[in-house]
Amino acid sequence: MPAIVIIGAQWGDEGKGKATDLLGSRIDYVVKFNGGNNAGHTVVIGNQKYALHLLPSGILTPGVTPVIGNGVVVDIEVLFDELDALIARGVDVSKLRVSANAHLITHYHRTLDKVTERFLGSRSIGTTGRGIGPAYADKINRVGLRVQDLFDENILRQKVEAALDQKNHLLVKIYNRRAISADEVVETLLSYAERLRPMVADTALELHHALEAGKNVLFEAGQATMLDVDHGTYPFVTSSSATAGGASTGSGIGPGQISRVVGIVKAYTTRVGAGPFPTELFDASGEFLRSQGFEFGTTTGRPRRCGWYDAPIARYSARINGVTDFVLTKLDVLTGLETIPVCVAYEVDGVRFDEMPVSQSDFHHAKPIYEEFPGWNDDITGARTFADLPKNAQDYVLAIEKISGSRISVIGVGPGRDEVIVRHDLLGDE
Ligand code: GDP
Ligand code: IMO
Numbered sequence: 484m485p486a487i488v489i490i491g492a493q494w495g496d497e498g499k500g501k502a503t504d505l506l507g508s509r510i511d512y513v514v515k516f517n518g519g520n521n522a523g524h525t526v527v528i529g530n531q532k533y534a535l536h537l538l539p540s541g542i543l544t545p546g547v548t549p550v551i552g553n554g555v556v557v558d559i560e561v562l563f564d565e566l567d568a569l570i571a572r573g574v575d576v577s578k579l580r581v582s583a584n585a586h587l588i589t590h591y592h593r594t595l596d597k598v599t600e601r602f603l604g605s606r607s608i609g610t611t612g613r614g615i616g617p618a619y620a621d622k623i624n625r626v627g628l629r630v631q632d633l634f635d636e637n638i639l640r641q642k643v644e645a646a647l648d649q650k651n652h653l654l655v656k657i658y659n660r661r662a663i664s665a666d667e668v669v670e671t672l673l674s675y676a677e678r679l680r681p682m683v684a685d686t687a688l689e690l691h692h693a694l695e696a697g698k699n700v701l702f703e704a705g706q707a708t709m710l711d712v713d714h715g716t717y718p719f720v721t722s723s724s725a726t727a728g729g730a731s732t733g734s735g736i737g738p739g740q741i742s743r744v745v746g747i748v749k750a751y752t753t754r755v756g757a758g759p760f761p762t763e764l765f766d767a768s769g770e771f772l773r774s775q776g777f778e779f780g781t782t783t784g785r786p787r788r789c790g791w792y793d794a795p796i797a798r799y800s801a802r803i804n805g806v807t808d809f810v811l812t813k814l815d816v817l818t819g820l821e822t823i824p825v826c827v828a829y830e831v832d833g834v835r836f837d838e839m840p841v842s843q844s845d846f847h848h849a850k851p852i853y854e855e856f857p858g859w860n861d862d863i864t865g866a867r868t869f870a871d872l873p874k875n876a877q878d879y880v881l882a883i884e885k886i887s888g889s890r891i892s893v894i895g896v897g898p899g900r901d902e903v904i905v906r907h908d909l910l911g912d913e
């Protein structure tokens with residue numbers, strides 16, 4: 484089993500961190516290939532709860548080599564804060580590898596993220612304010628800073644000055660903010676360089692060697708399919724490739740190496756920030772999902788928008804990513820509902836859409852067409868086999884499996900590491 488990719492199949496926060504952790508001890512490398520500290524993964528191990536942002540969730544498993552790939556944007560200050568917090572809790576972080584080609588998030592990216600959002604007013608995206616969009620914009624504009632630039636002061640200074648030349652005009656003349664000093668930015672970045680140096684590597688080469696040696700490499704996406712810059716609900720997306728293809732460009736391994744794509748999907752849907760969301764609930768049911776599922780952002784603490792399961796989105800994700808297996812999380816959150824609606828198609832201005840409409844305007848107006856399934860009341864958090872689930876819960880899983888485009892191999896019944904039902908081994912041949 485060479486490379487396996489884990490992706491979010493909805494709008495994020497599906498439980499990717501827990502899924503990575505679940506496979507932990509059987510994996511040799513866990514690679515983050517996109518995004519940055521906009522991600523928030525909560526992993527619960529025994530009575531310990533960890534919130535990870537920039538670091539791959541695999542860092543919590545002894546023996547795993549965590550890798551930050553070239554497709555990630557790295558805020559070094561955040562990186563060290565996160566590492567120090569883990570070290571203080573006794574986690575061994577010494578194996579971390581950081582790609583020399585990953586881009587850096589600096590003070591001016593964070594500032595620009597916040598001021599541009601404010602400038603957009605009612606049209607804002609609701610970003611996490613971590614500087615993600617501006618850092619990726621610089622990368623594509625070819626004025627970005629890379630990790631390797633930290634080790635050539637001359638080059639670093641030239642690049643920061645070139646980037647700020649233009650940005651300070653924007654900040655001062657358009658956004659009415661103070662100019663940012665290139666010297667200060669360079670000084671701050673250089674102050675981290677020596678601590679970072681031993682972690683920096685040609686991670687594409689190391690992963691190539693690992694795969695050649697038959698190691699298990701897991702690629703863990705941040706964000707999700709519907710937030711992907713190409714395939715998501717643009718412009719209400721993040722600025723990176725959060726879909727399975729991103730695992731290849733964001734790490735430097737060939738797509739042919741990927742043998743399995745695991746889509747993480749919640750038994751209902753959530754979204755943080757602005758943008759279309761057909762099954763969103765504004766009533767007591769939405770409040771029920773939010774409070775039962777504890778749906779508050781790991782990164783920003785914002786209450787998540789909640790809605791019913793959306794099968795066209797699951798099918799779309801299965802197709803875009805080539806999902807081989809789904810992990811269905813948070814089934815336990817639905818316990819106590821009399822009936823559970825599932826969106827099976829949309830209606831747009833009187834026309835039925837069985838698949839995601841390609842037009843964003845249509846998707847904005849899409850009304851869900853629901854099928855209702857009977858609920859269950861028994862506590863399912865102790866279920867460890869499919870047969871342990873109440874009949875109605877089994878039927879719900881089988882019904883959504885049938886319309887979601889791939890098999891459901893694992894079912895989450897609680898936040899804990901062992902609170903799962905495994906129907907098919909994600910690393911097995913079956
Ligand atoms: P990620 O960003 O995809 O890694 O997901 P988050 O960590 O942001 O959000 C998922 C939340 O659901 C976390 O608090 C997890 O501990 C929790 N979680 C994951 N799987 C399950 C499950 O099966 N049941 C319950 N109740 N909680 C879960
Ligand atoms: P994980 O990995 C949920 C959302 C933001 C905003 C949009 C753009 O925990 O699933 P950005 O700061 O990336 O430019 O914001 O994307 N967003 C997420 N929503 N989970 C995440 O990560 C997210 N990362 C970004 O709320 O709508």
Ligand code: MG
Pocket residue numbers: 495496497522523524525781
């Ligand atoms: Mg999250």
